[in-house]
Amino acid sequence: MRDEIDRPDACELTRLYGSDAIARMLRRLGTPYVALNPGSSFRGLHDSLVNDLGNRDPQMLLCLHEEHAVAIAHGWAKVTEEPLAVILHANVGLMHAAMALYNAWCDRVPMLVFGATGPVDAARRRPWIDWLHTSRDQAAIVRPYVKWDDQPASLEASLASMMRASTITRTAPMAPTYVCFDVSVQEAPLDAMPALPDPARHVAPRLPGVSEADAEALLERLGRARAPVFLMGRVSRGAAAWDRRIALAEHFGARVVTDIKTAAAFPTRHPLHAGAPGYFLSEASRTAIAEADLVVSFDWVDPAGALKQAGVAAGACEVVNVTPEPLMQNGWSLDHMALPPSDLTLLAEPDRVIGVLGARLGLGAPAWRPDLSPAPAPAAPAGRAITVDSLSDALAGSLRGTQPSMLRVTLSYDGGRCDFAHPLDYLGYDGGAGIGSGPGMAVGAALALRGSGRLPVALLGDGDFLMGATALWTATHHAVPLLVVVANNRSYFNDEVHQERVARDRGRPVENKHVGQAITGPDIDIAAMARAQGAVAFGPVESPAELPGVLAAAVAATREGATVVVDVRVRPGYSGDMAEGMTEG
Template identity: 55%
Template sequence: MTKHSAASVPRDVPIPSTPDTTVWCSDAIADMLRALEIPFVLLNPGASFRGLHDSIVNHLGNEKPQMILVLHEEHAVAIAHGYTKVVGKPLAAILHSNVGLMHGSMAIFDAWVDRVPVIILGATGPVDAAKRRPWIDWIHTAQDQAALVRPFIKWDNQPASIGAAQEALLRANQIATTAPQGPVYVCFDAALQESKLSEAPPMPNPLRYLAPPPAQPADAQVRRAAELLSNARRPVILAGRVNRDTLAWKQRIELAEMLNAEVLTDMKIGCAFPTAHPLHAAPSGHFLNPTSREVLRAADVVLSLDWLDLAGTLKQAWENEPVASQVIQVSVDHYNHNGWSMDHQGLPPVDVFLASEPEPAVELLLQHVKKRNTPAPLRAPLPAPAVIKPGPMTVPVLAGTLRRAVGNQKVCLMRLPLSWSGDLWDFEHPLDFLGYDGGGGIGSGPGMSIGSALALKGTDRLPISVIGDGDYLMGSNALWTAANAKIPMLLVVCNNRSFFNDELHQERMARQRSRPVENRWIGQRIANPEPDLAMMARSQGLTAFGPIEDCAEFERTVTEAIALVKGGATVVIDAIVQTGYSPSMTAGLTRSD
């Protein structure tokens, strides 16, 4: 985890209120948010929660929690999501009525699939029809508002009293932070917020309502798994969804070294194992590459540490043949599956199932496994980095230039684009790379990057995001929040002026149907005119450069940008890159089997 400070964001200080003994229901709700130690609430204002808004400002003084304003509800949830990926503790996002919830629903789905806790607060009503204003209160009131997002949240509630509201917030925090973690939703009746109380209600102690400690797997299953791993001919560890804790990071390394087990990682989730370690068997990616496929297929025992899409990964290695390896699965993800979304992926074959999070399972396995003296197979050396020379940029050249400009500084790569491959940058710490967004919700990159940079503010890490142009264009007005809240970070846009992912899909269709491949760009290219991405950032108060097409100019610019970020600026660079993905990414995106 990283240290963070709620004082790191400039606070709008309200004029003190005249002392008054009146107690409003929304004041009690605000008090509970403070008791839960939520440092920030992200919001785009709305009348449905005007009572709670007033209480945060005039009852709490806009402090603990402090408001951070966003220009779109989706960004409120995305920023909270990005923040929690760094610190492991949830923020709150407040969404106005049914319309705000619909705006924020894509980001909620991202947090759900990414298994990240976010406390989403909403409002409706007044539920009592006699108290509704004509027109607007009616269209912003729903009979069951949470039904809009219930398939991809862990829990929801619409409390009808202050006692119930306090309990709902305590339960929401408890459920969100219990593995498998995820978003929760609490909806407050507008009329309830604006009601008076005869006296301040008693405040429950939040420390008595925390999430339970991580579950531990059954002893017999741990011993069986340890026996398989200790006696394996060629064990492989799939290091999947794990936390950012440095002790757990060291224990995963220790387990791999005890077993001389090869390790594979995944670019869709945060880094789980040092990629320069001799046991890291192949560059990570969004799909298996030829080397990682060979490594997995040769394994006789596979240990999955909550690997994302275990069934699909095994299928990539064995295709239509039975999986020949003994498979040990460590996960509690099955507790989340509800059937609406297919984010649970395929059903994998499992020989030993440890129903726990990876961290306690690894700690227990270390107590039972025997050291294997058989060394892991030597891996082939990685290809030499792309030669950096003046001229048009590719993503590998951009990555090499950025890496050289960073030097020995500690970096957190908060987001990387689909065109990035795992051999472009080595990760040596759990905060070196935070992974993707979970649900593939294009437009999440700017908001999530801002949230992660907020959590990193005041640390010794340089926050950098490299995102695609489509992601930037869909989420670019999140950048105003970074400027307003003075959140330093560097955002590099890999701008190929195309929705290139779908160019590959259209190429596949054309080849399959014997039609002109040359037409794949139609309906995909972001051109005629080309949006001025740097100007979009400057118009919101950020420093921005570009478009930059020459790699020598990019190198000069990124060096200047890093200095500006270290001085507290939020900087955007529009870098024009040639289209292209790594071979494994291209094959994975377009395969239909």
């Protein structure tokens, strides 16, 4: 479904420029949208997108901040597993976007990021401003957390770099690529349109298939395991792959552990699902891992950390690691986590390995089928204050009869309330734990889900929302249905938890933990901020009694096509697993 806004007047081209070739190459790469905040360093390319391509294929998504542009592309990729294009203005735009790029890197999502620099030839720079927008090695700002970068010096090289960037970002393990165009190349006139690389002749490489020997080695271990456990981490959104995961677990009677950092990977109501998903392991998940004689990690984020949380001693069980992660590790970013033990490591994508195992075993459809009967209606919130738990229950009640996709949940969310029966039921966190990513990623995911019949819902913290609130303007401008519920505790509560831990360790007043953390005096009118972006807004909601009615109205408005924000004042609090995991050590 493509919106019809921002269609420019028809333009008859009398002369071609370098940026026209770059724009046409971008169209060839197949991205339907390009997210950007305008900048003079790519004014030529902007003109070509408008007047040569007619702002279609790709269509520009105007963003109010470069960080939002990358976050929107990130959210899009979490749904589609395909790259969206982003254009960033010179070095200053790239610096604005750096945090969002780190999130996308850590989350292993594909993204085509393009930038621009002032004239590399110093003699062609305008006084002052071109010098500020020119850097010698622009990608050095983000090189540790992009997969590949280039700063080509000619049009032919620029087109080749775009093609290379597309194949690299689509190759597992996926992450953003960055290409920086010289403004002089964009604005140089052309005598004729050059030949453009053909994406059909430059398909993305695939990792080698699973060998018979490796498949047999893994099957042999699974066959003799008495208590196998699968750690299901970064896997695909495909429904068929989802069913194959279930069938493999059922065949071997393997307990399955999932988490909230990554998207839905296994049905939470399945009898083999062990413990509640969380940012850290629940007690039931730790017990299942501790009792395992074989742990198979399917691209789990931090498998060594999971074994440590479960108290698994070195050599206490066999460990198999199925992941392409070693191909992505570098010396700057430590997002590769601690070095996990492994008796067998398969450098492969988990769903491909599971597919091979299922085929060798002759597995068919899983025995488990989702319970389509509606979940029991939660009890009406009681007491004088709304908690995150009562908000979660009320939100679940308001979504009965819809097909929601939870795009994000707060750090304070209780994983025991997760009810995931489809790979699009939940999309995971942001990868790099960079606060402010939530609104932009929600917009990108909701855009990707538009027309799918799913209701996009994001449960965000107030700090996350406040840092990224202006991302909502892009959603309202493009009429993207989206429901954002803000669990507003009026504090950077995660840091209050840390300050409490420090105070207790040092014998200092716990009562002072709010100083420098509380977002009060004055309270911020989140609903007013949302309305300022063109969203439908409700709140602040402070009474448990009024919460169900407000959420029902918000869901109805979202189903009618609106971007909706609900400000809910909640009492601060974390689950025990989260508080312990965040402050341990």
